[in-house]
Amino acid sequence: MFRRLPDHKGDLVTFTFDGTPLMASKGDTVAAALLAAGVTRFRTTPVSGADRGPYCMMGVCFECLVTIDGRGNRQACLTTIEEGMRVETQHGAATYPTGISA
Amino acid sequence: MSVHHVNTASDLQETYDLLVVGAGPAGLSAAAVAAECGLSVLLCDENGSPGGQIYRGITEASAATKARLGKDYAAGEAIITRFLATSACYAARASVWSIAPYEPEVGEASGLEVGVSLAGAARLIRVRRAILATGALERPFPIPGWTLPGIMTAGSAQIALKTAGLVPSGRTVIAGTGPLLYLLAAQLIGAGASVNAVVDTTPNGNRRRALAHSFDFARSAYGLKGARLLAQVHRYTRVIRNVMALEAAGDGRLSEVVVTYRGGTERLPADLLLLHQGIVPNLNLSLASGCASGWNDRQATFTPTIDEWCQTSVPDIAIAGDAGGIIGAEGSALHGALAGMAAAWRLGRLSEAERDKRAAPVRARLRMALRGRLFLDELFRPGDDFRIPTRPETIVCRCEEVTAGAIRATMPLGVRGPNQMKAYLRCGMGPCQGRLCGLTVTEIIAQERGVAPGEVGYYNVRTPIKPVALKELAALPQSDSAIKAVAGFVEKPVSASHPRTQE
Numbered sequence: 001m002f003r004r005l006p007d008h009k010g011d012l013v014t015f016t017f018d019g020t021p022l023m024a025s026k027g028d029t030v031a032a033a034l035l036a037a038g039v040t041r042f043r044t045t046p047v048s049g050a051d052r053g054p055y056c057m058m059g060v061c062f063e064c065l066v067t068i069d070g071r072g073n074r075q076a077c078l079t080t081i082e083e084g085m086r087v088e089t090q091h092g093a094a095t096y097p098t099g100i101s102a
Numbered sequence: 103m104s105v106h107h108v109n110t111a112s113d114l115q116e117t118y119d120l121l122v123v124g125a126g127p128a129g130l131s132a133a134a135v136a137a138e139c140g141l142s143v144l145l146c147d148e149n150g151s152p153g154g155q156i157y158r159g160i161t162e163a164s165a166a167t168k169a170r171l172g173k174d175y176a177a178g179e180a181i182i183t184r185f186l187a188t189s190a191c192y193a194a195r196a197s198v199w200s201i202a203p204y205e206p207e208v209g210e211a212s213g214l215e216v217g218v219s220l221a222g223a224a225r226l227i228r229v230r231r232a233i234l235a236t237g238a239l240e241r242p243f244p245i246p247g248w249t250l251p252g253i254m255t256a257g258s259a260q261i262a263l264k265t266a267g268l269v270p271s272g273r274t275v276i277a278g279t280g281p282l283l284y285l286l287a288a289q290l291i292g293a294g295a296s297v298n299a300v301v302d303t304t305p306n307g308n309r310r311r312a313l314a315h316s317f318d319f320a321r322s323a324y325g326l327k328g329a330r331l332l333a334q335v336h337r338y339t340r341v342i343r344n345v346m347a348l349e350a351a352g353d354g355r356l357s358e359v360v361v362t363y364r365g366g367t368e369r370l371p372a373d374l375l376l377l378h379q380g381i382v383p384n385l386n387l388s389l390a391s392g393c394a395s396g397w398n399d400r401q402a403t404f405t406p407t408i409d410e411w412c413q414t415s416v417p418d419i420a421i422a423g424d425a426g427g428i429i430g431a432e433g434s435a436l437h438g439a440l441a442g443m444a445a446a447w448r449l450g451r452l453s454e455a456e457r458d459k460r461a462a463p464v465r466a467r468l469r470m471a472l473r474g475r476l477f478l479d480e481l482f483r484p485g486d487d488f489r490i491p492t493r494p495e496t497i498v499c500r501c502e503e504v505t506a507g508a509i510r511a512t513m514p515l516g517v518r519g520p521n522q523m524k525a526y527l528r529c530g531m532g533p534c535q536g537r538l539c540g541l542t543v544t545e546i547i548a549q550e551r552g553v554a555p556g557e558v559g560y561y562n563v564r565t566p567i568k569p570v571a572l573k574e575l576a577a578l579p580q581s582d583s584a585i586k587a588v589a590g591f592v593e594k595p596v597s598a599s600h601p602r603t604q605e
């Protein structure tokens with residue numbers, strides 16, 4: 001769906017998505033990194049389980065919610081990718097390890 | 103001098119003279135002017151770097167990106183440089199989730215209490231005044247199938263290009279209307295995207311209404327630029343006009359765009375559909391802060407009520423830039439400067455005479471910058487059928503998956519406005535808090551009732567306007583008001599009641 005322009009400069013960062021190792025460019029948001037890697041489904045909805053991917057890339061639609069390093073409900077489009085980040089598809093509503101959803 | 107970067111919540115001071123929310127052209131100018139007048143200023147923006155929507159990513163952009171995006175984009179550097187040379191504090195990646203007046207203790211000045219999240223921790227701080235420069239967002243574009251992965255806004259593709267050097271690959275269709283549509287199409291084509299078609303949904307009748315303002319438009323900066331963009335897009339891709347209906351189809355993800363236009367229906371195979379039908383003010387923070395707003399029929403949206411100094415109905419809150427009604431990038435920067443001067447005057451750093459003297463040339467430039475806006479508003483007002491879905495299966499509230507059919511079917515229960523609808527169907531109760539369905543729900547109800555949208559009203563928006571995790575709140579300092587606020591949140595994590603109604 002997206003490809004990286006050859007003149008885009010940035011050090012490589014490695015991260016995983018649902019366990020698969022992927023590469024990003026330093027400074028990417030998690031959403032940009034996933035799109036660049038060909039990922040289109042970021043979450044499934046709590047209501048019908050439908051697949052969703054990022055829509056606005058600017059923090060307003062909340063369609064890009066993923067789980068990052070075990071914490072759910074993170075907006076991928078507002079979070080900068082970091083070396084070693086563990087990103088996962090968010091299935092339905094997120095809950096925290098404490099059991100409180102926020 | 104140079105700005106002080108605030109990287110963690112604990113680096114925030116207890117108090118500032120002025121809070122500016124949003125580091126787009128409006129917020130950057132407001133903060134720079136106010137700081138230059140001697141106010142202590144905190145500028146918060148949830149993005150990682152300054153620039154807002156138009157100048158997004160510019161401080162990190164390569165020469166190639168700047169060349170690709172043109173001189174309007176590069177113009178942002180001057181605004182940012184001016185701000186960075188002031189003594190203001192700048193918090194990047196900081197979300198402001200509440201603003202409310204606080205009750206001053208005896209002898210204390212009145213002011214505002216502000217909830218900010220930064221680097222995983224939340225803080226409540228106090229400021230004497232605030233300027234909301236939260237900008238705009240792309241208007242909801244509810245067509246059947248618009249929730250499928252593979253459908254994004256045209257602005258989101260521009261963000262991916264500006265910040266990550268990403269361009270659409272595969273079969274791409276761009277659909278909609280608005281002054282930015284052809285700019286975005288031209289930018290993406292220029293960057294090498296394979297745009298298979300631009301589906302222009304501008305209603306035919308708009309042209310006639312816009313003509314009344316065409317003289318101003320022809321003399322404005324938009325006139326020439328618009329004509330050039332149009333020619334550019336036409337040269338490289340197919341443009342489909344006279345569009346009556348638009349639909350996205352696919353199993354689990356987008357596979358085709360179905361366009362009905364005068365002459366027939368066509369199914370365009372597509373990997374990516376980019377939707378855009380203009381931008382509307384980002385209302386949530388101003389509404390949650392209690393600022394009055396009204397229906398603006400020309401822009402088909404609610405806009406906050408502000409005076410010539412950007413002052414809202416709430417004494418210590420001003421609104422500048424697109425957040426107060428769409429005025430474009432150049433207009434927003436000038437508007438922000440006026441708001442900055444007004445803040446300096448209200449806080450005793452500028453005399454009234456000095457304020458007026460400085461404002462006069464800015465107002466003259468603002469009038470110039472706004473020339474042609476009426477034409478754009480009339481020409482690109484999206485058609486009723488693209489704002490108010492007619493097909494019952496069209497999803498209106500994406501978060502709670504509430505369809506247009508369900509909303510219409512609920513009307514006979516005596517629903518008068520969006521808040522009642524919310525109680526029945528949960529529309530607007532998901533994490534986006536109505537940002538992607540508020541206008542649509544209002545307009546459907548207005549259509550069903552046969553009254554103006556202004557009479558129907560908008561969702562009551564409450565703080566926090568962004569979900570704040572309990573973990574973040576736990577990091578709050580334990581002042582009396584903090585405990586009060588936290589106690590409110592702990593009971594109802596997502597929809598805590600407005601601090602003013604807690605009394």
Ligand SMILES: Cc1cc2nc3c(=O)[nH]c(=O)nc-3n(C[C@H](O)[C@H](O)[C@H](O)COP(=O)(O)OP(=O)(O)OC[C@H]3O[C@@H](n4cnc5c(N)ncnc54)[C@H](O)[C@@H]3O)c2cc1C
Pocket residue numbers: 058123124125126127128129146147148149153154155156157196197198199235236237238239240257258260282285381384387422423424425430431432434
């Ligand atoms: C996606 C998109 C792309 C656009 N591209 C162009 C373009 O290429 N050319 C053009 O002329 N115009 C463009 N526009 C129009 C643009 O909105 C204006 O021209 C201009 O950017 C308005 O300036 P502003 O300062 O009012 O707001 P903006 O530039 O929108 O800045 C608002 C800032 O506020 C921040 N913010 C909002 N709420 C909060 C909060 N609660 N806490 C912290 N920060 C917050 C946002 O992150 C944003 O950075 C675009 C608009 C959108 C929505």
Ligand code: FES
Pocket residue numbers: 031053054055056057058059060061062063064065075076077078
């Ligand atoms: S893509 Fe819309 S909030 Fe992230």
